[in-house]
Amino acid sequence: MVEVQPLSAIIYNQEKVDIKDCFAPPYDVITKEEQQKLYEKSPYNIVRLILSNAEDRYSDAKKSFENWQKENVLIKTDKPAIFYIIQKYTTENGRHVERKGFIAKNKVEEFSTKNILPHEYTMGGPKEDRLKLTRACEANFSQIFMVYSDSSMLVENEIAPKYIKNTPLIDVTDDKGVQNLVYIIDEPSDIEKIQKLLSNKTLLIADGHHRYETALNYSKECNTPESQYVMSYFTNSEDDNLIIFPTHRIITKFIEPYVLLESVKKYYDLTDYTFNSLNKKDVKAKFLAELEKSNAQRISMGLYMKNVNKFYLLRLKDNVEDLIDAPDELKKLDLTVLHELIITNELGYTKEEQMSQDGIKYIKQEFEAFDMIDKGTAEASFIMAYPKMQDIKDISGAGYRMPQKSTYFYPKLLSGVAINPLK
Numbered sequence: 001m002v003e004v005q006p007l008s009a010i011i012y013n014q015e016k017v018d019i020k021d022c023f024a025p026p027y028d029v030i031t032k033e034e035q036q037k038l039y040e041k042s043p044y045n046i047v048r049l050i051l052s053n054a055e056d057r058y059s060d061a062k063k064s065f066e067n068w069q070k071e072n073v074l075i076k077t078d079k080p081a082i083f084y085i086i087q088k089y090t091t092e093n094g095r096h097v098e099r100k101g102f103i104a105k106n107k108v109e110e111f112s113t114k115n116i117l118p119h120e121y122t123m124g125g126p127k128e129d130r131l132k133l134t135r136a137c138e139a140n141f142s143q144i145f146m147v148y149s150d151s152s153m154l155v156e157n158e159i160a161p162k163y164i165k166n167t168p169l170i171d172v173t174d175d176k177g178v179q180n181l182v183y184i185i186d187e188p189s190d191i192e193k194i195q196k197l198l199s200n201k202t203l204l205i206a207d208g209h210h211r212y213e214t215a216l217n218y219s220k221e222c223n224t225p226e227s228q229y230v231m232s233y234f235t236n237s238e239d240d241n242l243i244i245f246p247t248h249r250i251i252t253k254f255i256e257p258y259v260l261l262e263s264v265k266k267y268y269d270l271t272d273y274t275f276n277s278l279n280k281k282d283v284k285a286k287f288l289a290e291l292e293k294s295n296a297q298r299i300s301m302g303l304y305m306k307n308v309n310k311f312y313l314l315r316l317k318d319n320v321e322d323l324i325d326a327p328d329e330l331k332k333l334d335l336t337v338l339h340e341l342i343i344t345n346e347l348g349y350t351k352e353e354q355m356s357q358d359g360i361k362y363i364k365q366e367f368e369a370f371d372m373i374d375k376g377t378a379e380a381s382f383i384m385a386y387p388k389m390q391d392i393k394d395i396s397g398a399g400y401r402m403p404q405k406s407t408y409f410y411p412k413l414l415s416g417v418a419i420n421p422l423k
Contacts, residue, residue: 002115003107004198005229006080006191010139010419011169013075017044020172023180023414026142027051028126028210044073046416050133050141058136065137074419081186082194083169083418084160085233087411088179091243092366099242099411100156101235102185103143103418104194106203108215108230116146116203117396118212120406130214140215140231140420143413145207147389149237154197156239159190170417178411198234204396206235206409224423231420233413237389244392245408246384248369249338253359255347255379257305261312263346264303267323267337268314275309284370287311288383295385299334302383304373329395335403338382355404362405 012022021042024030027050030038038047054060068074083103090096109115134140163183170182185191205212215230235242251260264270271290275283287302290313294300299316321331323341330336343349343360353359361378363369372378387407395402 002198002201002203004104004195004234005106006082006186007077007103007105007231007418007420008080009077009083010069010074010421011077012044012416013072016071016073017042019170022046023172023174023416024050025174025412026207026415029412044068046141049137050415058132061133062136065139077184079186080191081184082191084155084163084183084185085413085417086164086181086183088181089177089411097241097243099235100160100239101233102155102194103231103233105140105229105231105420106146106198107228108212108219110216114202116205116212118205118209119392119396119402120205120209121401121404126210127214127217130211131217134214134218134422135221138421138423140211140422142211142415143208143231143233143417144205144212144215145409145413146232146234147204147206147237147242148198148201148234149393150197150201151238153236153238155194156236159185159193162187162190172414174411174414176411180414180417182417202397203232203234204237204393206407207412208232218422222422226422229420231418237393242389243410244387244389245364245366245410246386247405247408248363248366248384249335249343249382250361250363250369250372250378251347251359251380251382252361252378253347257308257380260303260305260347260380263342264312264314266346267320267341268316271313271315273311273313275311284311287313288366291383291385295334299332299337300385301334301338303380304370304383305380306373306376306378327398327400329398329400330402333391333395333402333406334384335406338384339403342382364408 012019022045024038024045024047030047030051035047035051035053038045048064049061052060085101085103087099111118163185166183168181168183170180173179212230219227273283273287291300291302294313294315301314303312303314316337324331324336326336343354349360369381369383373381392407
């Protein structure tokens with residue numbers, strides 16, 4: 001049984017600060033340059049808590065957190081509540097999306113209960129870093145991203161409409177052009193409906209695996225009532241607005257195009273799309289559309305190489321999956337096939353090189369995967385199709401985890417919408 005509770009949250013006091021200058025992306029996607037820009041935005045930007053640039057970042061975050069509360073920059077909400085969020089944006093292809101979800105807190109539990117499932121592996125360094133920050137500040141500053149399944153769309157269709165008629169608590173457009181609207185759900189009867197809905201659901205961690213495992217470790221270490229919960233964002237996998245973007249594989253170590261093609265032809269049937277400077281945009285659009293159509297029927301991906309005026313659609317040959325030593329649930333994943341047969345067997349990358357991105361890069365932005373080839377900073381880009389939610393569910397449900405950097409749930413959640421105190 002999953003136990004969910006409303007947040008007795010700490011939020012920004014909008015009478016004291018300009019809220020749009022206080023938010024930040026999750027700590028793990030913030031570059032040094034972005035960190036500096038966020039610092040310059042406001043002396044109260046949440047980056048100073050989640051990713052301080054001080055020599056002792058943890059004690060500095062603790063000091064800032066305490067001072068901001070004393071200054072009433074951060075204040076407590078009047079009563080426990082659930083924060084309903086609508087994120088509006090337009091995709092590169094012109095589709096208008098409104099992803100919906102809500103922030104609450106859930107009781108942390110071991111993965112062995114099968115109530116909460118991971119889908120990616122974690123590394124020790126980030127977990128130790130987040131644990132030190134949690135110990136110092138005794139609070140969650142960012143959310144775990146959880147996915148549940150509800151075909152009745154109870155929250156979206158029955159509960160939320162009553163609240164989105166009101167003026168939002170927050171209306172902020174981030175640097176990526178995503179509008180974030182936040183509403184407060186605080187009626188006890190509605191909170192109870194949400195608790196009941198999630199009580200018998202299985203939750204899938206979409207993003208924030210390191211933070212979740214940190215929360216699990218902290219709950220054992222502290223063993224206080226508050227420490228047994230972690231702040232999470234919950235979104236419904238049945239909503240068409242939940243889009244998972246792929247993470248593309250970029251080869252930066254030199255390889256001759258014809259050599260790579262010969263390797264690829266062992267496992268995939270190829271269709272090429274030749275372009276010139278005048279029709280490249282149209283050909284690219286057709287290529288990407290065909291990639292998605294093909295991948296719906298059979299494992300497919302794209303290939304774009306330096307100094308080759310062609311896009312290649314790769315469609316896996318029959319029974320090739322049998323060459324892979326992996327569980328059936330993983331064999332049906334395009335990235336498993338690519339990594340095992342091409343990147344490891346044909347190109348000779350070790351698992352360590354793949355983990356450390358030595359000679360290979362994992363790129364989230366589709367345009368960047370093409371631009372690196374056009375600019376000559378990479379040799380080849382494997383363009384991945386959009387991941388299927390069902391594949392993720394099947395793999396996680398069977399107790400397995402996906403390859404590194406498999407999924408990109410977009411848009412990222414803003415840090416700073418709510419803070420969950422742990423004391």
